[in-house]
Amino acid sequence: MSTLTFARAINAGLRKSLESDPKVVLMGEDIGTLGGVFRVTDGLQKDFGTHRVVDTPLAESGIIGTAVGLAYRGYRPVCEIQFDGFIYPAFDQIVSQVAKMHYRTQGRVKMPITIRVPFGGGIGSPEHHSESPEAYFTHTSGLRVISVSNPQDAYTMIQQAIASDDPVLYFEPKRRYHDKGEVDETAELATALSMEKARVVNTGSDATLVAYGPLVKTARDAALAAADEGISVEVIDLRSLAPIDFPTVEASVRKTGRLVITHEAAQSGGLGAEIAASITERCFNYLEAAPVRITGFDVPYPYSKLEMHHLPDLDRILDGVDRALGRRNSLSGLEG
Amino acid sequence: MSTLTFARAINAGLRKSLESDPKVVLMGEDIGTLGGVFRVTDGLQKDFGTHRVVDTPLAESGIIGTAVGLAYRGYRPVCEIQFDGFIYPAFDQIVSQVAKMHYRTQGRVKMPITIRVPFGGGIGSPEHHSESPEAYFTHTSGLRVISVSNPQDAYTMIQQAIASDDPVLYFEPKRRYHDKGEVDETAELATALSMEKARVVNTGSDATLVAYGPLVKTARDAALAAADEGISVEVIDLRSLAPIDFPTVEASVRKTGRLVITHEAAQSGGLGAEIAASITERCFNYLEAAPVRITGFDVPYPYSKLEMHHLPDLDRILDGVDRALGRRNSLSGLEG
Amino acid sequence: MLTDEVGKGATSASRPAYSADNPLRSGGSLIQLITPRGERISHPEFDVWVKDVSDEQLGSLYEDMTVIRRIDAEATALQRQGELALWPPLLGQEASQIGSSRALREDDFVFPSYRESGVAYVRGAELAEIAKVWRGNASYGWDPQRIKLATPQIIIGSQSLHATGYAMGIQHDGADSVVMAYFGDGATSEGDVSEAMVFAASFQAPVVFFCQNNHWAISEPVRLQSHVQIADRPNGFGIPSMRVDGNDVLAVLAATRVALDRARKGGGPTFIEAVTYRMGPHTTADDPTRYRDPNELEDWAAKDPIARLKALLDSKGLLTEQLEAKVQAKADAVAAEFRAGCIDMPDPAPLDVFNHVYSTPNSWIERQKDHYSRYLESFSGSAEEGAL
Amino acid sequence: MLTDEVGKGATSASRPAYSADNPLRSGGSLIQLITPRGERISHPEFDVWVKDVSDEQLGSLYEDMTVIRRIDAEATALQRQGELALWPPLLGQEASQIGSSRALREDDFVFPSYRESGVAYVRGAELAEIAKVWRGNASYGWDPQRIKLATPQIIIGSQSLHATGYAMGIQHDGADSVVMAYFGDGATSEGDVSEAMVFAASFQAPVVFFCQNNHWAISEPVRLQSHVQIADRPNGFGIPSMRVDGNDVLAVLAATRVALDRARKGGGPTFIEAVTYRMGPHTTADDPTRYRDPNELEDWAAKDPIARLKALLDSKGLLTEQLEAKVQAKADAVAAEFRAGCIDMPDPAPLDVFNHVYSTPNSWIERQKDHYSRYLESFSGSAEEGAL
Ligand SMILES: Cc1ncc(C[n+]2csc(CCOP(=O)(O)OP(=O)(O)O)c2C)c(N)n1
Ligand SMILES: Cc1ncc(C[n+]2csc(CCOP(=O)(O)OP(=O)(O)O)c2C)c(N)n1
Ligand SMILES: [Mg+2]
């Protein structure tokens, strides 16, 4: 066990993948000499060379498009998109090529591409640096989408993503990069929890609280706070956003009868909608109340002086738990 | 009243907008001399000149990006994206510029851009010609998204979209282009139903069936077929996809207690999820059963010999209505 | 069936490295070795690159061009008969497609657009495989890894980046294969094609950008995409280019060999503009009379690539009855095989819609597949039980 | 405050139209009018374009450059003190920014990237407005329509298309204004910049692409984006270009005037590569010692744009104590105003988060705003009622 920051844990996972498979190639803007603007790839170019850790020209469609060609040739490209808001120039290559190639060729051509995306807000950045674009990709058939919430998962799941023969979007909660955690670097991939599986990170009986990425920590804090009030909240870290491990969520909701979902992305059309809809379909008769969504608002990510209002925090989540439980909450008295 | 095909109705609406506002400019690939691959802009360049109906170079990001500049200058660009699957190269300009400019400048710069997108399947086309990308845009704050289901709305709503000071994605159901309908070309915009409003196109009492674009016709046919079996289905044509007119849907569901939603787009993260989640939030206590989604599958749009399996049709919708009503259906006996 | 000496990409270390005044361009003029009237004219730089082409090989180029024109005609007919959903004709572009693809080695890799059925034929695609996509029976026909030819690409320009990435992989492997990317004149406007040039130049990747300037992008004339010659475009990216008569199979062969040779030797990317003409509609769904002056077509008919080679063969006394008969027989056989392969193609099974979205099991897909199969069964059930 | 004769974009119909051997390029060499040591050297073509620049105006250019360097230093300090969230320094690029923006007319429109705070100053942005975005108090500072300067653009290259579109609008209006698009060397790799050149060339739009090649894109040296000169890139799109010493304010002024004049007269787009150097970090969050040889910085310090102009002024006897005092006073005042404007800026109100997403009421936003205001009220409620 070693104590690593989130960023170092990803770095260690990348290193392990580079070591174990010569076909793994890292590519992106400023990932080489600089080691990435968040230092996630720090030292890797020095140790593995400029051919395996490639500083690319400044063009995101170019990064993903050439990764497609490299995958065609048998490589496993790991692409870094510098910030969430810079993934859109590559959207066409991701949606029309990366996601569809395996289906298009009926399995003849695999796309084992990992796309690393530092995402989410809370770091006081200017526009386009705090987005949560995951729902665009979870709605895109052919992609796998995961998000990690702690250094151990970060370490393990980056390796699982790279080892996957399917394309994986790997969303890194950038505001947690400096958080530290215990990481077992000797853990075997073979025995690790499948990256398709969610994890119950806090057991509880009164309500189910679903989160992923940066908000897992907030959700756990909220559960602790709720416990002080005598409310027992079960917290689930989704880990996989596409596909979502609904059986795990379902089992929890069958037990609690109440569901709260939280994410930073805008509410309308966000992952919360899919979770609410699917869980309602799967266990309607167990639900005591409508699923509650505590999310970012339907606004472009606001400038940093306002971001704390946009981002779900402990209090807003607790307010949502109260709503799910039919306790007094900010919307009490409103119809619906 | 005149009888017009869907395509001609849009053409008439575009003509009206070109006539009434000199700032309206049409731009796109092959929209001039050719009149568009679907002939929607037929004759407009001849009548309004190459400056107002502009054949652009073959570059979608370029089309939308220059439209942003034109909007900055006070123009109202109407951009045609030739087929749904070709909108992704413009995704960055749409999501990071068109959608965010008004918020970015706190109202100083308006983006009265209309983006016309022929969308959906059912016409036997090769890859990338049958997509339903609307959920990417309904999840994007700052955009308005509408879809039309009949020539009269097509005629009126294209003018409303162009007149709107907000950017509007206008989704045209391409497989309905040749359908004919009565169009009142003298109808005043001022008195027309707001483009934010849904419309009940078939009243009923047993279940609410929500559709938009190409599937409104299918939904109405399904309601007719259901009526033969003694089931009264209320059909709602959403018209506006962002924002969705939830009060209209809510009122219907309060009456029927059952909700079925249908769209061609993939199920996971599609509009159906948002509708199911929002209606469950808004009228949980009125719901007799979980909302049912009858949609495209979570697969890339399949090649044309398989598309009839992917696309919701009358029978699948009826099966969904049966499910919502707790009648015998294809999933009877399955838990959940 | 299609590899011969030409197909084996004969290159020669003894040939002079390509050079010109402007190191990035072979000058503004068109590289031509056969005039429109079929005269073989000499070219100081490029002759040497086709010196090895024997009379027999000339005949074989003629055969290939004739055969792919016949495939094109057959496919167009099949589309009219409702057997194909759509077809993008290559009529007029035979020299560009045959001249370029015959220069390739087997281990080279090709990323085509949608119009390169002639290239597919040369690469060894089966005829039914070529028909498959356009019938709507799949989004791919041939196995890309088997014949080293990617599936048809519909998103304009997209494949130029894939080609560049593949070439980066070749470089990484230390191999001397080359990648060829085909795209049209219209494609040059897409950002992806420019980005591909940036990457290719930056990494000096062994990729050849082969642009068939057929003068039209659906209804848009090439001047809407560029006022200057397309072959000028790559120079500003640091990529050398050639502008070749795309209706002259020998010139195309020579230019492509130059480019491939440079790439194989570590000289990096080259851009070739093949100046040709789309004699047919954009696709069978298109009506070019709406936007095209019929005189233009006439002008280009006079530069027909097959007629020109035929005239050359004739002038050399090679257009024997025997050759004509052989070529005709081959074309007939291929057309018949294409038709049969198309018509006899089995339809996919309904549940195929769910297959191969992912390479490993996926819970969402499994569930939907299960539900849909129950749904399909409910019909047979209803037949038996008399109630839905 | 900032318009003078130079600012009014003095152009002259009597000046010779720009020309050169290669109609698209002013030759490969750098346009320079002031050497790094401050000597005014003559240039056969460009001298005439700055003939009108009086001694006083030279002083005013010096003042502007000094002032924006001071703004830059003050902003960097404010960031270190936690008053700004981030700052992208312009240190070293003063001549490029002042020389180019002072050539503009008031009715011209500018689309900047994020680093053009000097341009914003010249266009008439208030100092607090410049600070606003980087403090995190808004995504815009100045009103774009008032000073005809778009908001800072963070998506690399994106604004090049906006500029081109705006220029198409000018053309459509029959006006003779011109649009200026600023972007960096790194930006040239983005597809959008290439597409902007395609559109600008195709429509002959009155737009000037002003690329500040400051040699770095964060940690990436310019050679990763291009092996050849950036000024070569546009030629292949049919756009003429100039390569100018970006640390020479007169040369930049001259080249920009040439480009603006051409555009105004219907001559279409021009691309200017201003060769300069980012002397500071990419932003205050960056640490260039991780990737940059300190010698490089030294080399460029010897070419400092302000030192150079100062030396010229000195050699002309214009660097009087009076001028120095005036410039110093101005810089001090501006820095103080910048600081005060930054620190005194009122914070936004919580519910502002919902404002101006749309220009007309939107039911989704209204509902969320209502819910969130109830939520906020629930806290004051809890304070009163003692229970949440
Ligand atoms: C991204 C994208 N935009 C638009 C289209 C529609 N489209 C199909 S072919 C074509 C013209 C292409 O012209 P060119 O590149 O010259 O190739 P050609 O068809 O002449 O072979 C267009 C606009 C597309 N397939 N993809
Ligand atoms: C689309 C996009 N990709 C990546 C970034 C991250 N980024 C910000 S500045 C920058 C370098 C830009 O370099 P250059 O164009 O030379 O401008 P400079 O910073 O030197 O002024 C990068 C990569 C971004 N803002 N937008
Ligand atoms: Mg073409």
Ligand SMILES: [Mg+2]
């Ligand atoms: Mg730079």
